[in-house]
Amino acid sequence: xxxxxxxxxxxxxxxxxxxxxxxxxxxxxxxxxxxxxxxxxxxxxxxxxxxxxxxxxxxxxxxxxxxxxxxxxxxxxxxxxxxxxxxxxxxxxxxxxxxxxxxxxxxxxxxxxxxxxxxxxxxxxxxxxxxxxxxxxxxxxxxxxxxxxxxxxxxxxxxxxxxxxxxxxxxxxxxxxxxxxxxxxxxxxxxxxxxxxxxxxxxxxxxxxxxxxxxxxxxxxxxxxxxxxxxxxxxxxxxxxxxxxxxxxxxxxxxxxxxxxxxxxxxxxxxxxxxxxxxxxxxxxxxxxxxxxxxxxxxxxxxxxxxxxxxxxxxxxxxxxxxxxxxxxxxxxxxxxxxxxxxxxxxxxxxxxxxxxxxxxxxxxxxxxxxxxxxxxxxxxxxxxxxxxxxxxxxxxxxxxxxxxxxxxxxxxxxxxxxxxxx
Amino acid sequence: xxxxxxxxxxxxxxxxxxxxxxxxxxxxxxxxxxxxxxxxxxxxxxxxxxxxxxxxxxxxxxxxxxxxxx
Numbered sequence: 044x045x046x047x048x049x050x051x052x053x054x055x056x057x058x059x060x061x062x063x064x065x066x067x068x069x070x071x072x073x074x075x076x077x078x079x080x081x082x083x084x085x086x087x088x089x090x091x092x093x094x095x096x097x098x099x100x101x102x103x104x105x106x107x108x109x110x111x112x113x114x115x116x117x118x119x120x121x122x123x124x125x126x127x128x129x130x131x132x133x134x135x136x137x138x139x140x141x142x143x144x145x146x147x148x149x150x151x152x153x154x155x156x157x158x159x160x161x162x163x164x165x166x167x168x169x170x171x172x173x174x175x176x177x178x179x180x181x182x183x184x185x186x187x188x189x190x191x192x193x194x195x196x197x198x199x200x201x202x203x204x205x206x207x208x209x210x211x212x213x214x215x216x217x218x219x220x221x222x223x224x225x226x227x228x229x230x231x232x233x234x235x236x237x238x239x240x241x242x243x244x245x246x247x248x249x250x251x252x253x254x255x256x257x258x259x260x261x262x263x264x265x266x267x268x269x270x271x272x273x274x275x276x277x278x279x280x281x282x283x284x285x286x287x288x289x290x291x292x293x294x295x296x297x298x299x300x301x302x303x304x305x306x307x308x309x310x311x312x313x314x315x316x317x318x319x320x321x322x323x324x325x326x327x328x329x330x331x332x333x334x335x336x337x338x339x340x341x342x343x344x345x346x347x348x349x350x351x352x353x354x355x356x357x358x359x360x361x362x363x364x365x366x367x368x369x370x371x372x373x374x375x376x377x378x379x380x381x382x383x384x385x386x387x388x389x390x391x392x393x394x395x396x397x398x399x400x401x402x403x404x405x406x407x408x409x410x411x412x413x414x415x416x417x418x419x420x421x422x423x424x425x426x427x428x429x430x431x432x433x434x435x436x437x438x439x440x441x442x443x444x445x446x447x448x449x450x451x452x453x454x455x456x457x458x459x460x461x462x463x464x465x466x
Numbered sequence: 467x468x469x470x471x472x473x474x475x476x477x478x479x480x481x482x483x484x485x486x487x488x489x490x491x492x493x494x495x496x497x498x499x500x501x502x503x504x505x506x507x508x509x510x511x512x513x514x515x516x517x518x519x520x521x522x523x524x525x526x527x528x529x530x531x532x533x534x535x536x
Contacts (some may be wrong), residue, residue, distance in 0.1 A: 083507060085507040085508065085511065087511045089515060100511065100514075102507055102510070102511070104506070104507050118507070118510070120510070122514075122533075165534075167533055169532070189532060191532040191533055193533065193534055195534055196533060196534035198532030198533065200532065202528055210486055211486060211488070211489065212489075213485060213486025213487065214485075214486070219528065221528040223532055225532060227534060260524065260528045262524075262527070262528060266502065267485055267486075268485065268486045268487055268495060269485050269486075270485070270486075270487060271487050271491045271492075271493075271494055271495065272494055272495075274495060274500065274502065276502050278525065278526065280524055280525050280528075282524065290534075318522075318524075320522075320524060320525035321525070322525040322526050324502060324526070326500060326502060328494050328495075328497075328500060333499050333500065337526070339522070339525040339526070341522040341525055343521075343522075345521075347521045347522060349520070349521065349522040351522070351525075357499060364499075372516075372520060372522075374520060374521050374522060377521065404519060404520060404521055405521055408520070408521075410519070410520060420498075420499075424498075426505070426508075428508070432515075432519075434519065459515065461508055461511060463505060463507060463508055
């Protein structure tokens, strides 16, 4: 018990610090020794096939219900990644050598293999806080903020949403605004667009400066209770992202007419991106089983059009429940997706007005997630999910020379394990 | 596609006045598993994974970002 008190005190101090001094007085008026904070822990294990990315992410969420109409939620997440990530270059019929982002380490890629950058390693710490308060019988305000830190990336953001109930609380309309300011500090400096990468330790010229990106999102929502057993949600999202969008670690191969790489250059993406999305979700209770269906359409001015369908079905079983789940996703390619460039076709180094990226995540692709969860309700609910994720990028149709015998867009699969428990 | 979505939206909005329940009929809807997001922590993990691996993000909530995810 004494230990519990100590933890509570530490948490309350942390909460007070997070929420700033204005909230401190209010928070400290409450008794932290009791069961006032509701804690929930979660754990994520993500592991890609073929030694690609592995991630371990523990998270803790604390919720304090101050009154029936006021609550505070704090969330801490750690995210540790290791493994190898495709660097964007094409495979070749001969061995290839690449220089890591820091310029100090080289890595070798065997003939016919997808070039993976195995110098990739990252840890992310994220913190978010939100506060929800009923302003009146019908109106609820939510204010939130987040901080996410990596050694080469920093994101700081704030958001506000207002929800209004109508029609005996059967209809809720909401509007929200989120602004995020990100700072990117590429390892080894910011690469010059289309500049050739270093060969054998010979450094390419890079300005050692930070880059910025501002992401603004507007979200409008409509939630409608249909009947005693079902509810429907519609959301319209508008987003604008402004600033540095390049992935400083992604490369593009320049190949000759035989399909053999002659050099590897850095990519360049537009400095703004605007997105529109429509999300709809329908949830229905059927004799204590719950069907959840969601669909999202998204488009952006980079040429991405995507459809996502997500269906799950929760079946009660004794004191617990089972939940199978299927998610299907399909995207078109961005206008500037180029799996490789032909020699002579590549823009001059430093040309910022022309765009090209070989990042397969910007290419045409379908993905499938199948999963099964088991959980228990009660005083201390918990749930465990196992999922299998498969990415099927579209192989470029017209390939040149020796590239015809090679796979440029290999499938990638991952196993995802998620655990959630109330503490 | 667009016409279909618009039609669905209009029908939904027009139907709103006839939809809904009385306050005493909310027993089932009040269950935690009937919340639109019944596990926000799990949702956050999901969004983070798909943000890192696909070209679309958000829609359900704020698209956010906040990582240099590879």
